[in-house]
Amino acid sequence: MSDKLHPNEALKENSDFLRGNLAEEFADTSTGAISADNQQLSKFHGMYLQDDRDVRADRRKRKLDKAYSFLIRVRMPGGVINPEQWLKMDYLADNYANGTLKLTTRQAFQLHGVIKFNLVQTVREMHDVALDSIAACGDVNRNIMCNPNPDLSSAHAETLQLADEISAHLLPQTGAYHEIFLEGEKVLSSEPEEEKIYGKTYLPRKFKIAIAIPPSNDVDIYAHCLSFIAIIENEKIIGYNVSVGGGMGMTHGAEDTFPRLADIIGFITPEQAVDVAEKVVLVQRDFGNRQDRKQSRLKYTVERMGPDGFTSKLEEYLGYKLQPAKPFEFTTNGDRFGWSENSNGNLNLNLFIPGGRVIDTTHYPMKTGLREIAKIHEGEFRLTANQNLVLSNISPSKRKEIEPLLEKYGLTTALDSSAMRLNSIACVALPTCGLALAEAERYLPDLITDLEEILENCGLRHDAITIRMTGCPNGCGRPFIAEIGFVGRNPGKYNVYLGGGFFGQRLNKLFKESIPGEEIKPLLTPIIQHYAKERNNGERFGDFVIRTGYVKATTAGNNFHTLT
Ligand code: SRM
Numbered sequence: 434m435s436d437k438l439h440p441n442e443a444l445k446e447n448s449d450f451l452r453g454n455l456a457e458e459f460a461d462t463s464t465g466a467i468s469a470d471n472q473q474l475s476k477f478h479g480m481y482l483q484d485d486r487d488v489r490a491d492r493r494k495r496k497l498d499k500a501y502s503f504l505i506r507v508r509m510p511g512g513v514i515n516p517e518q519w520l521k522m523d524y525l526a527d528n529y530a531n532g533t534l535k536l537t538t539r540q541a542f543q544l545h546g547v548i549k550f551n552l553v554q555t556v557r558e559m560h561d562v563a564l565d566s567i568a569a570c571g572d573v574n575r576n577i578m579c580n581p582n583p584d585l586s587s588a589h590a591e592t593l594q595l596a597d598e599i600s601a602h603l604l605p606q607t608g609a610y611h612e613i614f615l616e617g618e619k620v621l622s623s624e625p626e627e628e629k630i631y632g633k634t635y636l637p638r639k640f641k642i643a644i645a646i647p648p649s650n651d652v653d654i655y656a657h658c659l660s661f662i663a664i665i666e667n668e669k670i671i672g673y674n675v676s677v678g679g680g681m682g683m684t685h686g687a688e689d690t691f692p693r694l695a696d697i698i699g700f701i702t703p704e705q706a707v708d709v710a711e712k713v714v715l716v717q718r719d720f721g722n723r724q725d726r727k728q729s730r731l732k733y734t735v736e737r738m739g740p741d742g743f744t745s746k747l748e749e750y751l752g753y754k755l756q757p758a759k760p761f762e763f764t765t766n767g768d769r770f771g772w773s774e775n776s777n778g779n780l781n782l783n784l785f786i787p788g789g790r791v792i793d794t795t796h797y798p799m800k801t802g803l804r805e806i807a808k809i810h811e812g813e814f815r816l817t818a819n820q821n822l823v824l825s826n827i828s829p830s831k832r833k834e835i836e837p838l839l840e841k842y843g844l845t846t847a848l849d850s851s852a853m854r855l856n857s858i859a860c861v862a863l864p865t866c867g868l869a870l871a872e873a874e875r876y877l878p879d880l881i882t883d884l885e886e887i888l889e890n891c892g893l894r895h896d897a898i899t900i901r902m903t904g905c906p907n908g909c910g911r912p913f914i915a916e917i918g919f920v921g922r923n924p925g926k927y928n929v930y931l932g933g934g935f936f937g938q939r940l941n942k943l944f945k946e947s948i949p950g951e952e953i954k955p956l957l958t959p960i961i962q963h964y965a966k967e968r969n970n971g972e973r974f975g976d977f978v979i980r981t982g983y984v985k986a987t988t989a990g991n992n993f994h995t996l997t
């Protein structure tokens with residue numbers, strides 16, 4: 434391995450704590466783009482330069498510049514916002530972006546299609562309702578995930594509070610975001626600026642944290658750098674099991690890159706959680722790979738050091754030992770759709786949002802419907818880790834006002850979908866994602882319609898099977914832990930993976946490579962029919978395809994690519 438640091442390291446170090454010359458470039462009206470260096474820095478402020486790939490070839494032919502715009506990702510720990518914030522995001526989508534809101538797989542919003550000259554104004558208006566995009570992307574801790582139904586018990590409320598605390602603790606300290614977007618000039622201080630936790634070069638790569646309350650693994654803890662699994666006794670959280678070293682991204686054809694499930698390394702008390710989060714970050718800061726960004730995620734640090742070696746180093750940083758992990762059980766990683774009741778008698782409604790895309794179409798004015806609800810809703814909006822939405826904390830009397838709106842705008846119709854559709858995730862992919870090799874969000878719904886015909890015929894319409902599609906192997910829809918995963922290989926072609934664990938506990942395995950979309954239904958039909966006929970009582974699809982020999986079980990990330 435070369436010991437030459439990746440160029441991004443010098444870029445971060447020399448960026449004056451993430452300022453670069455972003456302010457000048459955002460003000461430059463001669464182009465809709467920014468320099469390559471500033472593109473890297475803008476990520477730390479939650480923004481990516483993109484271009485509309487649907488029109489790229491045509492514009493090239495006509496010798497036009499790419500159709501540049503930015504995506505803005507909002508940081509919102511646990512995915513919770515109030516109706517006023519929903520209305521603001523809805524407004525920003527219509528006035529500065531492409532008229533849609535994307536609910537992401539990390540319980541956040543994305544606005545797409547914001548042109549450079551509207552970035553500052555958009556951020557200012559987000560700030561007016563206490564929303565920001567600081568550290569939503571970049572080599573820092575990202576949006577922290579947490580079970581989206583905190584009102585169901587005091588434990589849920591406690592985990593949401595922990596998500597907030599860790600998020601605040603690990604937030605970059607630089608004043609760059611405020612200067613560039615809010616103040617418009619450098620705020621002078623007598624104290625020298627520093628990043629106490631991260632240092633000048635921040636982390637080697639992105640860092641992700643989740644908190645789960647068993648039996649729900651809706652946040653997919655095994656796909657995270659660091660997770661906290663709440664251990665509850667007598668309805669109280671007595672502490673958390675800690676897991677480290679999960680992640681999804683890999684590169685086709687590069688076997689030294691692979692998805693990896695996190696290892697559970699011990700148990701801690703609730704008071705230790707923020708400290709543990711900080712020290713895991715510090716170990717990664719000091720021992721993560723800064724030469725090769727394809728090897729720099731925490732999962733590779735844990736793989737290299739081994740879970741025991743990593744834990745020893747962590748304990749050295751902590752100055753105390755972790756206790757042995759406590760028993761717990763996950764049974765699902767899906768959402769709990771429909772109405773549910775809180776301990777205070779109020780209600781939640783978990784809606785299905787296909788692909789997480791809040792949009793109005795001629796037949797389904799979903800975005801308008803949610804806006805009308807936001808105008809009268811007194812509870813919260815909670816984004817789920819499966820790209821769906823919970824309207825939470827609705828009083829029984831408010832329910833009476835909200836139900837006619839749900840009916841009028843057809844918002845609950847999608848809840849009658851097949852269990853496969855309700856358990857589906859698709860990443861953004863085309864046309865905005867610069868890394869997409871194939872469609873995902875725009876294609877998976879149609880593919881599921883095809884598969885639903887078989888499910889219906891086999892009597893499996895109400896059987897949950899997790900199905901996820903991403904446009905490339907970066908894994909933004911966490912496809913490598915789905916029972917059926919599709920990963921873009923080339924335009925219109927997908928690698929098909931089978932055998933993931935139903936509650937996110939096992940990686941899947943490559944079943945067929947580079948299959949054209951239209952061949953997926955014939956490929957899967959006999960397997961689904963076989964499952965319907967010969968599954969054992971309660972046997973999950975992912976377990977069945979392993980037992981019956983369609984694929985071998987993947988037992989660890991480092992044998993993900995081993996097919997026999
Ligand atoms: Fe992701 C990069 C979208 C969750 C792994 N991801 C991207 C970019 C920014 C493409 C880029 O770098 O140019 C995508 C923007 C597309 C667009 O047009 O919006 C993108 N990622 C998304 C979202 C919006 C997918 C979605 O449909 O919901 C999710 C936003 C989450 C958020 O709110 O923060 C999203 N990305 C994930 C997840 C899932 C998760 O975190 O639970 C993963 C896999 C878990 C992991 O990190 O290992 C994920 N995204 C990646 C990677 C691969 C990282 C790696 O370790 O190799 C990249 C590429 C990279 O970092 O180089 C990437």
Ligand code: SF4
Nearest residue numbers: 860866869904905909
């Ligand atoms: Fe883009 Fe690939 Fe992520 Fe999909 S998985 S959003 S195609 S980077």
